[in-house]
Amino acid sequence: MGDNAITDPGRGQARTVPLARGLSTKLLVLTAIFVLLAEILIFAPSVAYFRLRWLEERLGTAAAVSVLLVQNNSPGISREVQDEVLRSMGVKAIAIRDGGESRMLVASEVPPQVDEHIDLANTGPVLAMREALDTLVFGGDRILRVFGHVGDSEKEFELIISDHKLRNAMLTYSRNVALLSLLISLFTATLVFYAIDRIMIRPIRDMTRSMLTFSQAPDDPASIIAPEPRADEIGVAERELSDMQQRLQRTLGEQKHLADLGLAVSKINHDMRNILASAQLMSDRLGMVKDPTVQSLVPKLVRALNRAVSYSEGVITYGRTQEAPPSRRRLRLRQTIEDVQGLLGIEPEGDIEFENQVDPNFEIDADSEQLVRVLTNLCRNSLQAMAGDKEGAIVKRLTISAERNGSVSRILVADTGPGLPQKARENLFSAFRGSARSGGTGLGLAIAYELVRAHGGTLELVESVGGRTVFSITIPDQPVRLDEARSSLRRPA
Template identity: 80%
Template sequence: MQVMDNRMADKATIDAGADSLHAVPRGRGLSAKLLVLTAIFVLLAEILIFLPSISNFRLRWLEERLGTAAAVSVLLVQDDAAHLPREVQNEVLMSIGAKAVAVRDGGVSRLLVVSEMPPHVDEHIDLANTRPLTAMGDALDTLIFGGDRTLRVFGHVGESDKEFELIIPDQRLHKAMLAYSRNVGILAMLIALSTAILVFYTIDRMMIRPIRAMTRSMLDFSQAPDDPARIITTGARVDEIGVAERELAGMQQRLQRTLGEQKHLADLGLAVSKINHDMRNILASAQLMSDRLGEVKDPTAQSLVPRLVRALNRAVSYSEGVINYGRTQEAPPSRRHLRLRQTVEDVQGMLGIEPDGSVEFENVVDANFEIDADSEQLVRVLTNLCRNSLQAMASDTESAIVKRLTISAERNGSVSRILVIDTGPGLPQKARENLFSAFRGSARSGGTGLGLAIAHELVRAHGGTLELVESIGGRTVFAITIPDQPVRLDEARSSLRRPA
């Protein structure tokens, strides 16, 4: 029920993710955000360009007026402006929009024409010595607050050594700057919009669409991960998007294989549980027959009955463990101090290795060697390793080939190390790469690889390691390393306090 609830919760999460992807409002998607941000950034760039542009427009406008006044001033100086009628002077000033024109030559200032001298001047502008930042600030000030001010503009025109001066209201300048700003604003909007559309289209084709496709592929794959058609199709791109697509495809393929293996394990577990249910009944009957066999007075039967009883008891225990494994996990080890040599002898008896058989079995463990482990689980570990060795050596049919299985042990401080050595052909490369993976680490055709996977899990439960030390033609060595249980400090103190 818990697994079913988890699957339903996962499906609900996947469906919610798919619904949220399709329910993204058009104005809040990545594409819309990209378009708006691009337009904003382009407008910001146009604003930064606008400030020096409007400043330059203001200075050029004033320079044109001062240049026109200088040209008129030359004529006025030659024709003696004092004799010009007032109407002619006004027409000259009106043509350039000024109220007065003066010229400074040799330190002497001379007022050439004047229509109306203003009571005060609001701003003095030296066209030759205006700094860029000051010019931009003055331009903004004129654009925003100008229109009713009087300006005094002076400077040299061309290569003339004379300095010309112009008294002019800024009304025309203000209107010209407003018109210029309007035109620049319209042009900036068009540039921003066209640039945003081009950038949006380019990035949408290069990035947003592939990312959207990968997102849709992940959601589709999560709904049916066992369907090979749901794996994303990769292209020939070599950039980051292409790498992401290929990595996503590889991850989906690996996940699909993993899910297939898990399903295989689940199906196998169900099948094994069913088989073990009936096997337990058969083994119970075998136990009854072994009890009757124990009553037989034959010496050979009497010597074999204890081994048979131990083997049947272990088989019944394994069957119950397999059934329980479908409901829980492997039971934690119940560790005791064991005589390892006798445990190895039990393994030899379970494997049916006869002294005069084709395989030499060497138990070189010292008779006094002790190990801190779970008896049943250690037997399972050694049985799986030895059975794999026997199956590997059975593939050699030539009688001259040495077939030897050796088990030895050594101790280093509080750590026990067991070596299982055979003279088989060695493990192939594929088996080494997936050594302790079920259904992938088998060295022979048709094997499941469960033996090494089970042994690895049981050794790890003891806090130890199972590793392949060497595997070449004629020598394969597996090492089981199991540390002793750590002594609890409170128990050690209690044992020391007990009276002798």
């Protein structure tokens, strides 16, 4: 029957399923019980049929003796011979009915009363089963009158007989049936057990062991179950379990990678803050230089350093919790995009064109720093995509435009790059999975997506074909509180 013990190493103590309580043993016992129940249901009609056949045989023998006695004139046969014939048959008396007349042929003794009359020709199945069970349980000392026709004879024969030998024969038959039923049930249960154990129980046991092993070492590729090439439900379950374990293993690997990355970033952040602080001090000293070119670049440098310091200080906070909620204000979007252009470092004489098509008076309700981060990440991805094209005749243009529909602002970031591959589209906003270039992390789009969602907006890919990729940023205005709106409409008395 195989070893049914299963150990759970992931708990504080070993947990096993004893063989006596395993599925295999339960299956064997239940199969044997069900077969025995079927045999019990068959037993009642079987023993009833045995009883009727036993009585029919005695009546047939009595009929043969009756014919012999009639042909040889029974008075010529001695009393001793008649008694010997009746004793050998277990019969007390034999009679024949012919033409409406009944005649006693031979009798060893005439009982004072008859306990049961049995008409073999008119005994139905239900009556036969009831009388058979009655004889089997309560019989043994009753006198029976059995009558009926034998073969094609028009004569009706009857005999008076004790049910003692009948009950003994029925008990012997019942014992044999019980032993045979037990053997059949055990044999059938064994066959069913081995068949179902090989088809179902063993695969289920293997899946259980695989789950327990996987829970102990989810990073071990050997703990993933190897599904069998089966087309039934067990095969489907094994394949689904294998796929689930593989997906979970990949997810755990990504989580570990994120944890390692967070630790590395935290270490880098500690030293980066000191470097940025030194850079801030030097930018302050640059502000004292009278050169016009330096004076035009210092404000942009100061803003870039301030943002870098802010991002660096927020790294650890982000690792502990999530991004801070946006501090929303009314912004002039064109000026914000100009700041982004300065951070990107696009040279005017370079091969990549940058077009800021936003109206100077266009306003948006957003967090300034977070919006800069969103646009910077999207624009850097576009620049990296277009930088891969080395042919000089290819147009490389990054365009940012905006439109307003009621209280909803929409920013479009479009480039003339090669477009996103299918794999990048399937995992567009997933960290470490949505990168469009080799070696990329996909963090830029993931961060941008999270920041836009924090504003209650959406970030989506509108179009991506060869020569045109468009991202859409949709940010709704903050809802106006009714009490504040009413107070602003009130006129002073």
